[in-house]
Amino acid sequence: MLIRLNPSSGVPIYLQIVEQIRHSIEIGALVEGDQLPAIRTLAEELVVSPNTVVKAYDDLEQEGLIRLRHGAGAYVEKGNLAKSRLRRFQEASVVVKETVRKLRSMGLSDDESRRLFEAEWIEEAAAR
Amino acid sequence: MKAVVETRDLTKRFGNNYALSGLTMTVPRGHIVGFLGRNGSGKTTTIKILLDVIRRTSGEATVLGEPTGSVAIRRRIGFLGEDKRLYSYMTVREMIAFTRPFFPTWRIETETRLLADFELPLSRKVSALSKGMRTKLGLLLNLCRHSELLILDEPSEGLDPVMAEQMLQNLVRQAADGTTIFFSSHQVAEVEQISDHIIAIEKGRVIFEGSLDHLRQRFRRVNLVFDDPPPPEAFRRDGVDRVIAQGRTISILASRNVDEIAELGPLLAAKSVDVQSVGLKELFLEKLKGDHANS
């Protein structure tokens, strides 16, 4: 599995692993039933602490994206599409929050910002 | 027992110089703990005290729950020093045969596997080994013990990138087997890569410690740009660690309360607000400056 980490970015490594595995599932590089490397194998391969991989796998299991079978590795779980949607909404709201904050700090009123968005969407739709 | 190493107010004086001045830290079991510090900050002194090579001036230090002078605990730990020197007149085989009987938890399977992996020539004398080979041998002598705690002083010092990576991989593997790893280093990159817990030391004292992920998630850099920047005092808020003014930019290192601190932007009419995550190097350097300012 191709996971590229950036340990010095300030983003926790386990989150980077979660993100990349989730992304692989979303784009279909990993499908339901695929086996993921054992915790120690992945830790050795990525040269990160096994605790980090444990955290990542735990997170993914909580999201319902994978299932850990005791002593038999981890597998990509079925029914991940619905959760993935929820995840997307969560991420989108973060983007919106940051954008709103940025626009406000630039001195725009909420009305002005809304008008900018609508103008953009209309233009987009027209281009299509 | 939750902690494999504990020190309390540990002090070491050499003549008039305090190598350690009240070092208090806990190394939690089951983690890879990076002991980060500059050269001369007291890392090696601390490790030597833990191994009873040096005696402390005052304070307390325990390893695996026992005081540092106990001989019995040395049967349960491993140690790889910065020098990585072994008995030059012994062959690889003899070095292994000499070390093995001391450790009841020694595993022959690991010995066989590592001899093959490391490609160590059994009949060659230690004096004829390259530094890389010597390091591998030193590592083998420790990994085969499968001890509860493995202490390393600057493990990748003097190693080429390939060897350094191999070293880290072996440490990770050992950690997966249950050994707590406690390693000192002045190289932030490798500490950041494999540690899940950090203890940062400067001038013989801890300047920050904690789970690395926790530190990553807590700390943020908030950059505010102003036409006419307010004085640094205007940014005093709970969670502000350091405020630096650089031209029109006010850069704040925040250890918590990031949202409230970011709100200072619009509150004080900043032109732009930017929130970034903070890497360990940056955090360490900032904390060093802060420590310098305080001392």
Added chain:
Amino acid sequence: MPIRKVWRESRWRFFFILAALLLITCASVFYNAKAEKVVIESKDFHEAGIRTIRGALFLFWGFSAMFLGLGGFLRERAVGTVDYTLSLPISRTRWFLYRSLNGALQSMAAALIPALAVPVMAALFGGDYPVGDAFLLGLRLGLGGMLFYSIGLLASTLFAGDFTSAGIGIALVFAVNNSTRVIESLRRLNLQDAIIPIYVIDPPYLIRGQMPWNGIAFSLALSLALSAWAWKVTVARDF
């Protein structure tokens, strides 16, 4: 095995010293026997034996014993292995015991073996030298001279660097040697007699009278005290 390590680290030095002492002893017997220019009789080899043991062996053995005391943790620190050795589950006291016993035994051997070579040399030239006497003289030298060994042992724990320790050790050996000749009170303690049997040798036959147990006991006691000091230093030191 830790005791094997201690032996291995000291064996070449020991063999060298032993070889040197044997050479000196045998050459001395040979030379003295030849120089007598008399008909080969028991008498000549007794003389030669006496002179040899009194002179060559006693002269060099003190220094040799001192050298056998060198080494230890300070030397290991110099070569860089002290961290490894001390990180092993063996107490400093145990290491010290191994090293000091190893050196003491080597010192005894370095006294006994050359002493016993004298009868062998004598026999080669058709002479006759009582083995028992040779043995006793070697024993006397070894036990009575333990002090010199302990001087080396102590010096090695106090001073880093073999040359420094050796230098100081040599100086002390000279001092002890000369003081036993010059200072009245020490002479009373018969330290000199404990080692150098000049005054109790009844030429051409060897020891008459008692072994100077007082002197030997005194030497051993002093030696033990110095060794204890060396042990204390070793246990307390920061490496």
